Amino acid sequence: MTEELCPCGSGKPLQQCCQLYLSGQTYPNNAETLMRSRYSAYVTGNLPYLRKSWHPETCPELDGDELQTQWSRLEVVRSKRGLKKSVVEFKAWYLEDGAERVLHEISLFKLHKKRWVYVGPLAGWP
Template structure:
């Protein structure tokens, strides 16, 4: 992704100043929310290795296949807990997506949906990790 492009997490910053450095390993996320935003952006740009790297080892899957027909369109953070000096945190968010081959075949997105989740995070060794989440109704 172009560093000058708007970051997919919709922070208002360019990708190169927001989630890009986290994806590149140049710096760790400072808060649970920053990690959640960077993970959302990783889904948006298709960075499965970053997602696995930031998943806590106790809950991390052995592998991760991303759905390339799914386009993440919007992120709304509803509530957050877990600052730079905390050891755990939670982030409630709604992520909006479009997916599936619609009328006209592949490349025509037709299904719209939302993922509403409360994600849990822990900070170990100065790094935040995604542990798991509850899907909200």
């Protein structure tokens, strides 16, 4: 029996990749890893992890409807690491009405209480 690959696109088994973060065994040490683990949380339906990894000032009320989307793949376009802020540009494909669509976002991440958290999308990035 083959191991399930992680949805984040790393090519690693889920148990050796994002599941370490989703289960709370450890926490991502950079914004790109956090973004990948958040994508995996959407795919696997882990609402508590999404809440925990979202900046408290920008986290919306999450009721589970966010988890209804059928995500199909993730591509990290680029990322820029900073000491207290980082930016990750990604494309996440999903299925809607039988067609594949893409969410293209440039996201801001910040260190909050010594952990990386998702803040929200940026309007643009040079």
